[in-house]
Amino acid sequence: MTRCANHLKLSACIATALITAGCASGPGNPPDVAGPPALKDSNGYCEAASAEMTIPVGAAFADGTLVRDFYTGNTARVKNGKVTMAPGKGAEGLVLLEATEPPVGRFTWDGATVYFAVTDRFANGTTANDRNYGRLPDGKQEIGTFHGGDFVGLTEKLDYLSKLGVTALWMTPPFEQMHGWVGGGDQGDFKHYGYHGYYALDFTVPDANFGTREEFRTLVREAHERGIRVVMDVVMNHPGYSTLQDMQTFGFGSLFEGFEQYLPEQWGHWQPESWESLHAYHAFIDYDHPDWSLWWGKDWVRAGIADYDTPPNASVDPVRGSLAFLPDFKTEATGAVDLPVFLKNKESSRSEQLEGATVRDYLITWLTDWVREFGVDGFRVDTAKHVEPEAWSELKQKAQAALEDYRSRHPEADLPAEDFWMVAEVFPHSVRKSAYFDAGFDAVINFDLQEEAKAGAACLSAMEPVYSEYAGKLNGTAGFNVLSYISSHDTTLFSQIAGGDHSLQKRAAAALMLTPGAVQVFYGDESGRAFGPTGSDPHQGTRSDMNWNAIENGDVSAILEHWQTLGQFRARHPAIGAGEHRLISQQPYVFSRTHGDDRVVVAFGRK
Numbered sequence: 001m002t003r004c005a006n007h008l009k010l011s012a013c014i015a016t017a018l019i020t021a022g023c024a025s026g027p028g029n030p031p032d033v034a035g036p037p038a039l040k041d042s043n044g045y046c047e048a049a050s051a052e053m054t055i056p057v058g059a060a061f062a063d064g065t066l067v068r069d070f071y072t073g074n075t076a077r078v079k080n081g082k083v084t085m086a087p088g089k090g091a092e093g094l095v096l097l098e099a100t101e102p103p104v105g106r107f108t109w110d111g112a113t114v115y116f117a118v119t120d121r122f123a124n125g126t127t128a129n130d131r132n133y134g135r136l137p138d139g140k141q142e143i144g145t146f147h148g149g150d151f152v153g154l155t156e157k158l159d160y161l162s163k164l165g166v167t168a169l170w171m172t173p174p175f176e177q178m179h180g181w182v183g184g185g186d187q188g189d190f191k192h193y194g195y196h197g198y199y200a201l202d203f204t205v206p207d208a209n210f211g212t213r214e215e216f217r218t219l220v221r222e223a224h225e226r227g228i229r230v231v232m233d234v235v236m237n238h239p240g241y242s243t244l245q246d247m248q249t250f251g252f253g254s255l256f257e258g259f260e261q262y263l264p265e266q267w268g269h270w271q272p273e274s275w276e277s278l279h280a281y282h283a284f285i286d287y288d289h290p291d292w293s294l295w296w297g298k299d300w301v302r303a304g305i306a307d308y309d310t311p312p313n314a315s316v317d318p319v320r321g322s323l324a325f326l327p328d329f330k331t332e333a334t335g336a337v338d339l340p341v342f343l344k345n346k347e348s349s350r351s352e353q354l355e356g357a358t359v360r361d362y363l364i365t366w367l368t369d370w371v372r373e374f375g376v377d378g379f380r381v382d383t384a385k386h387v388e389p390e391a392w393s394e395l396k397q398k399a400q401a402a403l404e405d406y407r408s409r410h411p412e413a414d415l416p417a418e419d420f421w422m423v424a425e426v427f428p429h430s431v432r433k434s435a436y437f438d439a440g441f442d443a444v445i446n447f448d449l450q451e452e453a454k455a456g457a458a459c460l461s462a463m464e465p466v467y468s469e470y471a472g473k474l475n476g477t478a479g480f481n482v483l484s485y486i487s488s489h490d491t492t493l494f495s496q497i498a499g500g501d502h503s504l505q506k507r508a509a510a511a512l513m514l515t516p517g518a519v520q521v522f523y524g525d526e527s528g529r530a531f532g533p534t535g536s537d538p539h540q541g542t543r544s545d546m547n548w549n550a551i552e553n554g555d556v557s558a559i560l561e562h563w564q565t566l567g568q569f570r571a572r573h574p575a576i577g578a579g580e581h582r583l584i585s586q587q588p589y590v591f592s593r594t595h596g597d598d599r600v601v602v603a604f605g606r607k
Contacts, residue, residue, distance in 0.1 A: 144190050
């Protein structure tokens, strides 16, 4: 980067050139790692049984009780505390027992099934909104470009989610994103736009690529009519990067004098020379120019440019540090601030000057307005450990008040429910009750299960220590829950772990869906969605397009139908996620879950 060395201060050059944009929710992401090893027979793989087995059920069902296998519909009457049944074809050795007239399951977040969809990569409901703000496809692998997924697509797939037993939809942030791109990956080898929603430009309006306010309203309403809650991903740690496109559109920042001649008419369409990476565009930008005051401004963020404060590294100061060189919001500041200049001048923004408001006040107002207007049920909070706990406590209080305001204006609606739900992303949190639960959070994401579920996919009985531990810690402890997963956008896909083995992808359903606490299904877990193009950022491939073609062609029907059965069973029975776990037998592997008058027995037979 010769021009950078000649025209920028060395420290600024190094910092800006290292904007790798490898963090779709990534400022708090785990470190980059090589692809996961595939499961092998040495992981304890066991063949599932299909023959009849005697199942002890007396711990849950009294003699004379008629019970049904939810998988096959077969029934049997309990005699001497036992029933005899054979797993159904394709059931992977499972028998899922319930009373023939089970109580109507009452939803609880403690046993929720949360479906996480990256909006842009899930379903393209209308192509009319695919091109906005001068964004373009790259004509290559499209690693970091917008792919067309939108609110309309999510709405069209709600019945699909219902069949999967989903009780809550977690969607990536809907806010308007930075219009342009930054160099993606360590090598700047792809254009990285804010397709994932974590690079906000304006928190008060939806991104045009995702859809309109009315389309978002329709999505929430239609989800609620199906009993599906909507959890919106939110960010208070940082906005998006500055980009050439936004500098030109909103008139903030400055190029070095005479450098505009090197850019096309629309700055965001600049291409590097053959010997340059996409990081090279920083060489055009004068990061010391006073016109950077027209962006967020030094009172709002730490950014290490012009007269802005230079943030420390996040490893030194997690709260005030910069993550992946993103601008860091001053959420801890107590002084009143004016609305940023670019937002004052942005005609499409709904942001307004708030008298005497701090940075935190603005952000909380912007985020909770989505609850107040649309009836959003909960927030998944990005990078929670990088914002002071007091901010999260205030967000929860204001979100609850916004929810109550919405409900007062919509008394006829069953959803949203009375209590607002908040779950924190805190890498690498496990199943433990930490201080985050004192800061307004109802749950944290559990990063342990992905590794533990490998053995469970190979042989379900290997999950017993995990199930017993989780249930023992979670049940009976008020205000304590976790959200466990087997795939995520910031770690790996289970399809990578399974090495493309469809049988393991199928069997992973039981390991996850029978886990105590709330569970998260990452879009495509249920269909074996494959890892996609990733460039020099190993996380990008986890956000490949949903494999609808494989589903529609029937290529993955055995996997999907198995996930649907387990998902529906879990949705019927709060006891699975929120109940007391009791090991009944080791061979066959049998356990019960009980929660009030709701009870189930699960049996797994192996050869």
